[in-house]
Amino acid sequence: MANMVNVYLYGKKYEVPDDLTIMEAFEYAGYKLVRGVGCRNGFCGACATVYRVKGDKELKACLACSTKVEDNMYVATLPFFPLVKEGYDIEKAKPDQQIMMQLYPEIYACVGCNACTKSCSQGLNVMQYIAYAQRGDFKKCAELSFDCVMCGICSSRCPAGISHPQVAMLARRLNGKYIAPESEHLNTRVKEIQDGLCTEAIEAIMAKPLEELKELYDHRDIEK
Secondary structure (H helix, E strand, O other): OOOEEEEEEOOEEEEEEOOOEHHHHHHHOOOOOOOOOOOOOOOOOOOEEEEEEOOOOOOEEEEHHHOEOOOOEEEEEOOOOOOOOOOOOOOOOOOOHHHHHHHOHHHHHOOOOOHHHHHOOOOOOHHHHHHHHHHOOHHHHHHHOOOOOOOOHHHHOOOOOOOHHHHHHHHHHHHHHHHOOOOHHHHHHHHHHHOOOOHHHHHHHHOOOHHHHHHHHHOOOOOO
16 A cells, blocks of 8 residues: 555645655546646656645745655646747857847846746756856857756746746757857768668667667767
8 A cells, every 4th residue: 555645736635645756646636637748757848847845935846747746745837838939040140149139138137046046847057057148158058058858947937037948949059050069970870861771770779678778878979
């Protein structure tokens, strides 16, 4: 028999097993998840969630698919947060400070409260990568924001109204197109795939069990 805990989902009390994730607790309680659910493995950012445990004043943020329930946890999800997404042509955009001033001037209104960093579900130093974006240092901004899953929790806590994930996405695109060195190994492999030379190898990899794929990924050779 599983140990049971009390959780409050959208304000309503449910008793659920303590070994469930928040997402599993919703389903255990009878909710049919059609929004706020995606990869179920902590990568897509669709299940952004805020919660508070009774007796604790701190409001916490997480991804529902990868966070275990706690007793007397009060939960609300953020299946969508209206980030500001400006349009631009990456072929015409230039990797300089002016592009941020033009598209996302609100980053210069950052008050340094660090609420974005404290709320990040991935533990990223969000305020710092925004500081790099302000200076036009897109390489460092791209590196610090690389694991962003676009959940929008940081923006939901920002008093300046900054759309941090979209700023970071622009920085990564500028870095990838204009700043990062071109990967000859990647170009060669793409050409091989287009020519059908890798079909047999790809099919062999797709047939492998998940644990073996994880092992191969964790010990892969990485181009310097």
